[in-house]
Amino acid sequence: MRSKPLRRLIPETVRYDRARLIKMLNRYAMVYVKPETGTHGKGVMRVAQDGRNYRYQLGKQPRVFRSYGDLANDLAKRVKGRRYLIQRGIHLLKHNGRAFDLRVMAQLNPSKKWETTGIIGRVAAPRKIVTNYHDGGTLVQARRLLSGHMGKSATSSTIRRLEGVGVLAGQAMRNRYSGITEIGVDIGLDRSLTPWIIEVNTSPDPYIFRKLPDPSVFRKIRRYQQAYGRK
Known part of the structure; x- marks a missing residue:
């Protein structure tokens, strides 16, 4: 972030909490939630707002929720007090x-x-x-x-x-x-x-x-x- 030519290539990334997650979803519609430390993509989740529904995917199977509260409660079980990040989702080629x-x-x-x-x-x-x-x-x-x-x-x-x-x-x-x-x-x-x-x-x-x-x-x-x- 201190490198001027690199800073614009970094998707917005913030520490995970319930309030920041809904703000990031409102801003980008799709984000990634991932452990602050880790290897091999373990624990990485894709979270998205899809119309009136919310969904996240860990592994192959997505889970769908009718409200943000239900989504956040379920994610809290996954996070379990560990340090996670929220990153703007990039729709990859x-x-x-x-x-x-x-x-x-x-x-x-x-x-x-x-x-x-x-x-x-x-x-x-x-x-x-x-x-x-x-x-x-x-x-x-x-x-x-x-x-x-x-x-x-x-x-x-x-x-x-x-x-x-x-x-x-x-x-x-x-x-x-x-x-x-x-x-x-x-x-x-x-x-x-x-x-x-x-x-x-x-x-x-x-x-x-x-x-x-x-x-x-x-x-x-x-x-x-x-x-x-x-x-």
Whole structure:
């Protein structure tokens, strides 16, 4: 948020409570409620206002409520006093009818400069609301996913922009947390092709990049990790 070029790419995100949830729903109609800390998309819920009804989905099965009070009471059981966030919902682009986002891997290279070393697409499993590979998502080349929504030139331009976002995010995070040497930036594109930073992971899984047809991407990621001491 302190980085001027990045701040406009971050969906509005606030701490979860009952009053903030209804305000965010009134503003955006669809939001995500997720644990403040966690991995693999566990506990992430999509909450939406649909006409006079409210609904949320955790996993594959949505639940529908006639009133906001009923929705909030049920969510309170899920949250159980833990710290959650509410984030503006982004209607992600889709591939074969399933939402996808992009994992941008950025690392501190041996020259002590931030570098984007890999980008890979993650397609949600059927009927799932999260794209995480460890929750059934499918890993797909980013260029293939983007080319389904834009031309060749625009695809290349978008990938260069995402690489730049990775570098800026790495610099911003290290300015605040000096020990950070790698990040995984999850970026979703909406229907207007606007990129949004959904979250930044400080312990990203490098092994998903083994799924790319070009093995040099994973080799570079591991080489950089070894240089700064990650086992």
